[in-house]
Amino acid sequence: MSTLIVPVDLTAYCIGTLDAAGPARAFAGGSTDYSNQVSRDRPAFLGLNVSRDPSQAPLWPMEQGVHLHWAMPDALTRAPQGDALRFPALPNRWLVSRIAPDALTSRHWIVQSDLLSDTPPAAGHAPTVPVAVAAANGQPTQRGFRFLGATQVFDAGWSDPAPAANAARGLRAQTGADLHAVATGDIAFAAFYPNSRGVFGFHDDLTDLNPGPDGVALLYTVTGWYADPTQDPLRGAPTLAQLQQTLGWTCASADPKADRSLYNGLIQGLVWNPHTRYVDDAPTPIDGDVAIGNHPAEALAAYFRGLNSPATPIYEELLTLYATGLLPGLSAPAPGQLALLEETLHALQFSAQDAGTIYTVTRDDAEAIDLPLPLADALNQLNLLRLAADASAVQVRQARWQLFSAWLRLFSVDSGNQQAALSAFSSQFALQGAIDRHQREADDAVAAQAAAVRALLGSELTLTTAPAPSYRGPAEPVLLLAGDAAAPALRYGGDGRYHPSGYLPCRLADAVLDTVSIGPSTTLRAASYAPLAPPAPNRLPDPAVGALVLEAALLCTVIGARASGLAPAALAADLTAWTESGAARYYASAQGLPPSAVGVGAWPGANPWCSLAVLWQGHYHPLLATAQAGAAVDYPPRYFTANYLLDPNAPGAIAYQPGADGIHIDPASIDFDSRDPASGTHLYQGLSILSAASADNLRNQLARDLARQPDATLQTIADQLAATDISMQSMTGLNDQLLSRRRSLQLSIGVSAT
Template sequence: MTTLLVPVALDVLVVREPGAASDWADTALTRPIPPASGRVQQDLLPEPFSARSTARPAGAHLHWGLPDGLTRGVADDTGATTFPPVPDRWLVVRLSGAATPGPRAVEAWLLPYAGAIEPVRVDRVLTGPTLPAPGPAPRSPLTALGHGDLGWAGYYDNVTHRFALHDELTGVTGPVAYLVVGWYTDPTRDPLHVTGETAYAERMEDLGWQVHEPDDEDGDEDQPVPDRSVYHAAAVSIGWPTPNWPGDGGLLGRETDYRPAPDQVALALGETLAEALAAVAAEPDDPSEAARMVEALLQGALADVTGADGPARLDASLHQSRFGSAPAAAGNEYIWQPATGSGGAAGGGSFVQVERTRPRVWHALEPTLVVTGGGRSPKHGADGRYSELGTLLCRLDGQTVRGFGVAGGDAGRGAAVLPPTPLAGLLPQYGVPAVATDLLVELASIDPGSAPDLALSTATQPSPVAAARAAWWASFDPGVGDPTSAPPGAVVEGQLPSPVGVTPPSRPWNPLLLEWSGSYLPSPRGAHDWPLGEVDFELPAAVTEPPAETGRTLRGRVMLSASAAALLDGTIDAQDAERDLLSGELVGIAEQLRRDATGLVVDAPNATDTAQPPQPPRAPDFVALRAGYLRVDRARLVDGFGRFVEVLGPEVATPAPVTHGATLAVPGHPDLAALRPRFTAPARVLLRFADATGALRDADAGISPVCGYLVPSLVDRTLEFFDDKGSGYGRLRPDPETVTAWEEDPGRPATLGAPPSRFLPNPLLGRFADRMLAADHALATARAGGHPAGGAQSALESLLRVLDTTRWTVDVTGRAGDEHLALLLGRPVAVVRAYLKVEVEDPRQPPENARTGVPVRLGTLSRSQDGLLAYCVGDDLDRLHIVDPAVALLAPGLPDESGAAGLPGADPITSPYVDTSGTFTVNPGVPVPLTLLMVPGSDVHVTAGLVPQKAVGLLREWTAPALSRLSPALRYGPVLRDLETTRLPLPQDVRGSWHWHRRNAPGEWTSDSVVPTTPDALLPNEPSVTSEGWLQVALVADTEYYDAAVPVRVSCVRTVNGTTVGLGGLNGDGSHFLIPVPEAIELIGSGRFAFFVQEPGTARVAIRVVRPRTGRPYLRTVADDASPNNLDSLPECNHVR
């Protein structure tokens, strides 16, 4: 049997003067009391700033940690986290008394049932006492979580007689040393209970352990595979009753107190850990942009800055990092499932219930606190600090130290200062591993207090062996030397243990938590005091500290960790990453504002229910949405033994400075941290495209949200309307009497004053046109009556200017497609139906949520892919909302007769038809219909501040078919035309039939086919006439388009690493061609060529261009019975281009 020796960290706090109870913080976790049935929540942690009921008694208080590998949980597919069992039996051995003439006195204790509900300790086990009965066994093995708290094992009072022991040191004088040895009484729970070398290697890797091989040993020798683990720790050179002991030369017993002074500590608050660290690094004169870049660096978001829309993407990314997310509960709905076989042919089927995944919900993260100078300890989470691989250095039995002396002098063998059989009194029923004796010899070999030559010491100089052993401690600093090698002038028999398992004399300080209290000062008007900015709420223009009587006292415990240093690792110099940094989250703020039950969930002994425990009745001061300020009034650091240091408060002479991150800082109020408006329960904002008919149902592949299209023309100041199929119906144009009038498209019957809604097939599109027309008719009345409101711009002019100004901020190249003639005939605008809903998943369902107006901003000018140009809210189509107030301020005027447009800002839009605020309000739980004017193929961003910004994009299949047929009519003339033939200059790249629409008489239309003009000078047979009319093209449909194009058969492909990079085939003369894919995409896009694949005996399969939302366009064939993509089956082109 081979044993793996795993070092653990041991702290020994020697209390020589007990002092008062108030000198010690209460850190004990109360034992949970299971209910008779169901589940309850119990506060097991003591209240912040609580003191122990009694002072810590005199003596040595030993507390050892668990290896990091045994404190990591593994999550399964269900989300449940499982922690490994920990050693459940521990032996503690003490060496005391003089080593010269020796032997040293040996005393031992046994903690036989560390995993029991009621742990016990057995004293003087070297005399062979019988073990007591184990008592009731727990339902599951003991883990690092204990009763369920992540920090449970770190506190001395929680694990007394499990991983801690108090030695009263009665009748003991001189140097003291301790050995701690732990093991599993059930071998099947040992982490090394595996079969085979492969499983052993995988387990060691999972645990982060490594068997250390000395440099002078042959690494090619096969190591035996351990089949059990033993855990050990040593504390050496401890003086009692005073720190010094005879023979230490006045040096070796000195105890360094690692507890910092209050003026050495500083605090920093941030909405995220990265922001708090940026505040730590910031200089007083640094601009806020510098802190933002530092936070982006630590978040790994700097790539967002360099890309398109970089600053906007970075703002959204940093804002999202202020929230945590959780999957929402799945919803159920019924769908119609057609029957198969003959039943399906007969129209049979049934309704079945299916589960639908809903969008995730977001909750605001609490502020994060970073402590600098707090005395960070490596006891927890830093086992790998002495290995280049970051692993814990372990050994095998047989590698323990047998002697530690000086070259040419005393060999310093440990067995020489011990009794012949020091552990012979231990009974076999204890199950103590045989390696415990070797570890005790090792303790005597590395302990300066056990040096055999202590008689050679003086009042100012220790003995040579003791000094050599103490010199090894200096190498415990990774920057000084190799701690696994003997110091110069020393000789070591065996392999030195990792310093993780060896503790020199000190007064340990291992800060695990920061207790704090503060004040929440709510804004007088709640969220209404905070204006909604580009991505989040902004500070009020003038911040006034709310009265203290309106505040709420908050208290909490911050569980500290080294995550701040871990975040810095790899982003800055290693020396800076080792700074004394601790951090944690101010958890519990939302629960305290809500007055929800807190604490751990405690189950009944046989409970199977996984539902959340019931909440207490709603408190009168319940807060559903917090908005205000936080002031930290008091704080103290607490370590695992209950020692503490007050760093902030009225009684601290030099309180720790508190700095705030960029988004928490409040100018003029350095003691306040801004708590921007956030729901205290999870929430989300849904923006869904809806049925274009107005029905409140989501759009999908079979339900289009597109109501129709608008094509603005700035030249003639018209707005043409098309249905969702791309057919034109008419336009709004300026009118000298009614300001704006409706004019039907060429070839359609005259409307004779009827509203547009009578002819437009979509009711929402018709109502949109009606309300714009009504707004301008009201403007005409105001102008006729001399009313001041008559001086505003018309609704039509305002809309045209808004669409044009906003459109210049949109770039959907590669996404919108090339189906329409935007550059030639105007840029079409899709009229899209959607709805927006704010949902708050609050189990209390507070009525104030439904009354809370949540400000929402749709669209943004800072994202080029955002194609929202304007929108209407609800069924109020009388008001047009713009994306940003800047659009109304800077929109240029429409071109005049000469074609010159007005200067930006010279004539701001003041029409009452336009809402220039840029925001609107939504009440949670109430869906709000929206009519969106969007660029086809673009996104629309929704910003609410209360949750992260999100984007929703239009599917191309909703717009591509209509855009390929959409053809506006251009008012043109006067032109000279023949009586027999209409010849006009036509663009060559537009495939279709051109027509000239003209009126012979009021209410009558005549349409002539247009013949393209040629360079030849042709004299007409009859006199020419002048004509005014509309020029329009009927685009060739997709099927006709490809039939009319030049067919090109592709018979082979050129591929590189599995990607098609070229298309090949035969020309008509038998020569080969090989066209690169980018060129083929351009040729297909021109419409002049139709590439296809055709297998013998099968029909042609067209090659299409696929333009993904992100990335480069690529080619594929239409899926058919032969293959999803026939290009994959073509042979490789072997000819050279």
């Protein structure tokens, strides 16, 4: 059996002395903190207590030094679709190596990503996870937290803790779950450095180096593995076809026979000087365009209409039809066709919601429509009972939500309103038994009637179920960003960008570079850089871990330039070409294969910009206040018709156009400062993880269609897409906020014992 080397994207962010004391303190921090699951103001286990807003000051500002973050392979960050999301386990041991190529020195650390501790690490900074804490004297377990991740300097005496001791301190032993991409409950846990530093990130304070006035060149490489081989996705040695199909990975060997995986990436080109300002005091404003639509295709159509034909509304409708695949329906005119398309476009602005179940009787898999009257009546009665049971199930869900909301309000109101909140909770709680009983009775009635129907079927007929026609609810608007700031973070979702079939190119351990040729007369051998390897004897799980550190030295352009006399910049460009396509002017391999460019990074000379999420805010000023002097306001019966206009030629559009008895307000005079309670303005805000998938889908659709049939308008859009970065995402949580709900993490229901 062999070991498969899987490339990972490694990036670095530098913080100088002045940066750490200034602008770095304003960066967003981790989005969860389980160290205070109950608070003095809210003495219950609430998600509001553990969630941190991006606008809050970070719990631990980024310190002076180099901050590393490695992205997990795409295949390990996706949960198979199903009723329960089960994310795959992630590598939980990482060797971090730093090479200073000018002095040819190295230093190594081990990150134990899944280790838990009840005390913070020496640096004082680590993510936290909730755990059950054993109590003394046979008392019930208490809720608590543990710090996640541990880092130590790697030396010749290091070994992984004994399995039993390690398991007792591990994440799985104390939480029942493996380390995975959303292990803290936050979808951006593994992807966001402040959430996962010390787990999938590392801070090097560089206090052991004494850089000169020009700084010191640095290269970092990381290699990860599974401490428990049973968690490795390669256990069982999948075939090449299985690797490609299940993980999206490939390698040069047709029969890899790999039953272990290592995860490796490097970044070079950093020049560290503590006196350098790596972060601007006044960051450059984001330059880009914004569009909003009810769904991705509509947002794209709105953007391109504004770009190409702002005065032509039909342009947007036609492009929406094209992007959704509905435009071919216009090729053959038919009665009512345009009305049907308008109805379809309107339906796309809404999301489907479960409406329950209907029963049908089938014969040979087709619906039987010629039923005997007794059977037809019995089937009709069954569907009426099913409709009532479905309504009862909705009532149960709504009642549970109302009960939770009333419980949450107990800990959210001031002392003067707590008695009223308690009364509301008690009233809602008193209804739960009757509501649950009504659902059970409704389900029992359905079961009895279904049995009666089956008794009438005979041998040729079958009673089957199907989803009822869906209810419709408003889709959450989609926010589109276009421009340099919207450049997708290819380290997430872009593993296949260097392979013609979209696979992540991997290598077997015996293909790790041992000898590299640069130009006609320079040969670098890994053995020459043996002092840079992890100190021996070591207990690393595979010899390839040390070999990958020496390979990093062979790929270091500072070392290569010194040995060959070529310019480092020329070698850096050539190395990029070699790892992306295999074609290079200077680099060649005498033994081994070059790694994928996914795992070979170059610091761009400044801290990188990586678009991960967008923070959005919306200010809403109601035309008529909902409350005055603490009392609710009854809206006049003609409130809507007196102030708004529905345009039959613009379905879904509502215009503020007050009549004689309407409310006349100049929008320019409205105070939209939601911080001022007297303004009457409400603030809605949220965070959305950006994705380029919809723009990529449109690019691919245009490429296919233009290859079959040239079209000037579509070609213009294709050219603009090729030259413009576009990312988008729905404004998650907006609809809930409009219903006075707030999405957040939620802990198991409970109240502090104190």
